[in-house]
Amino acid sequence: MEKYIVNGNHKLTGEANIHGAKNAAVAIIPATLLAQGPCVLENVPPVTDVGVLCDILNILGAKVSWRDKFTLELDTANLNKAVVPADLTNKLRASYYLMGAMLGRFGQATVGLPGGCKIGPRPIDQHLKGFHALGCETEIKSGDVVMTSPGLTGGHVYFDVVSVGATVNVMLAAAGAEGTTVIENAAREPEIIDLANFLNQIGVGVKGAGTGTIRISGAKERDNAVHSIIPDRIEAGTFMIAAAATGGDIRVKGVIPRHLEPVTAKLRETGSQVTEGDDWIQVQGAERGCAVDLKTLPYPGFPTDLQQPMSSYLARCTGTSVVTENIFENRFRYVEELKRMGANIKVEGRVAIIEGVDELEGSVITAHDLRASSALVIAALSASGQSEIRGIEFLNRGYYDFAGKLERLGARIKKD
Numbered sequence: 150m151e152k153y154i155v156n157g158n159h160k161l162t163g164e165a166n167i168h169g170a171k172n173a174a175v176a177i178i179p180a181t182l183l184a185q186g187p188c189v190l191e192n193v194p195p196v197t198d199v200g201v202l203c204d205i206l207n208i209l210g211a212k213v214s215w216r217d218k219f220t221l222e223l224d225t226a227n228l229n230k231a232v233v234p235a236d237l238t239n240k241l242r243a244s245y246y247l248m249g250a251m252l253g254r255f256g257q258a259t260v261g262l263p264g265g266c267k268i269g270p271r272p273i274d275q276h277l278k279g280f281h282a283l284g285c286e287t288e289i290k291s292g293d294v295v296m297t298s299p300g301l302t303g304g305h306v307y308f309d310v311v312s313v314g315a316t317v318n319v320m321l322a323a324a325g326a327e328g329t330t331v332i333e334n335a336a337r338e339p340e341i342i343d344l345a346n347f348l349n350q351i352g353v354g355v356k357g358a359g360t361g362t363i364r365i366s367g368a369k370e371r372d373n374a375v376h377s378i379i380p381d382r383i384e385a386g387t388f389m390i391a392a393a394a395t396g397g398d399i400r401v402k403g404v405i406p407r408h409l410e411p412v413t414a415k416l417r418e419t420g421s422q423v424t425e426g427d428d429w430i431q432v433q434g435a436e437r438g439c440a441v442d443l444k445t446l447p448y449p450g451f452p453t454d455l456q457q458p459m460s461s462y463l464a465r466c467t468g469t470s471v472v473t474e475n476i477f478e479n480r481f482r483y484v485e486e487l488k489r490m491g492a493n494i495k496v497e498g499r500v501a502i503i504e505g506v507d508e509l510e511g512s513v514i515t516a517h518d519l520r521a522s523s524a525l526v527i528a529a530l531s532a533s534g535q536s537e538i539r540g541i542e543f544l545n546r547g548y549y550d551f552a553g554k555l556e557r558l559g560a561r562i563k564k565d
């Protein structure tokens with residue numbers, strides 16, 4: 150098990166360049182199954198989730214290689230079997246996008262159920278509801294989702310819950326269907342817009358991405374594409390929160406400030422000064438921030454992926470914060486670790502009541518999921534003394550060169 154040793158209580162200052170969005174990359178990489186001809190994806194973050202997805206495609210017969218550190222070349226022409234075994238799909242959650250992509254390409258597929266972070270039940274009923282609307286029958290058999298159809302046709306689906314995964318999956322399947330599909334109550338995340346831009350480039354007609362209603366006109370003749378992945382708003386938000394938590398001053402560069410509005414607004418409420426330009430945001434933390442209430446919501450609400458890092462910061466703010474997790478119910482496991490550092494947090498169901506303490510103390514703490522790992526690093530950076538953070542392999546799933554970037558901002562952090 151990899152671990153970090155962090156010596157805390159140093160203000161982080163300087164600039165951090167933000168990489169491409171992991172959650173957009175893991176949707177667009179499977180989308181290349183729908184292209185005809187090789188595709189080039191630029192600004193791809195070389196995180197382990199992306200690596201695992203590329204390995205799966207290579208095993209299935211595609212040719213996927215890195216042209217340079219952040220540019221992927223993908224040629225899926227030779228991939229001719231619509232079967233993905235569960236021992237491959239259980240390596241990551243985003244492998245579920247192979248369901249929609251395979252279905253869009255072949256009209257039928259057998260794909261193992263996904264793995265991923267244990268942050269609460271992560272059902273796929275809405276994904277399947279969408280596939281049914283396209284004329285596909287589904288059955289879950291021995292850990293696989295078996296999908297059959299006489300040929301996909303455009304349909305109409307209303308999602309009962311706003312789901313990023315279901316929206317992406319139905320867009321991918323609909324891209325290869327005959328006719329037009331309408332998704333209502335669709336997720337509006339920027340990563341959905343990025344996928345829509347890629348699909349439009351290969352000749353699929355996608356309208357309305359970024360709103361609650363998306364229309365996808367499938368295309369039988371499709372093209373190839375060169376596409377650049379959008380910046381990772383979650384990585385950017387993590388560094389913004391790190392600035393606030395350490396009373397530092399960080400400029401995150403290469404971002405789309407509009408994507409970070411909910412984070413900017415909350416940090417300002419805590420007393421941080423936030424300024425922004427066309428493609429940067431600068432956060433100057435207060436000496437000690439003040440408590441705020443926070444509710445996670447689908448975009449453009451406050452992102453659940455930043456609930457944990459934000460709570461680490463609030464643990465040291467003055468006053469009482471009430472944090473409500475509306476998306477994933479088990480996203481408070483890290484609270485036990487923060488308590489080891491002296492945090493005063495009470496969790497009741499989906500709500501955490503955080504009484505800010507004067508000081509967190511360095512401790513031995515363990516991360517159990519991706520975003521908990523960045524939350525614990527932030528807590529350690531703002532704590533007095535030394536912390537040992539275990540479970541760092543989760544961090545590498547979604548952040549590239551996290552410790553390196555923090556070190557360049559003045560953090561005392563090293564891998565052990």
Ligand code: UD1
Nearest residue numbers: 172243270271272273274275276310312313314315454476
């Ligand atoms: C994606 C993101 C993840 C982020 C989450 C919410 C990727 C690879 N992952 O995860 O980082 O935290 O969005 O912004 O992009 N649900 C159902 N039935 C379904 C599908 C979802 O009930 O069929 C529920 C889930 O249990 C959850 C909510 O809908 O409560 C939102 O989940 P969803 O948006 O689907 O999350 P993911 O796509 O798994």
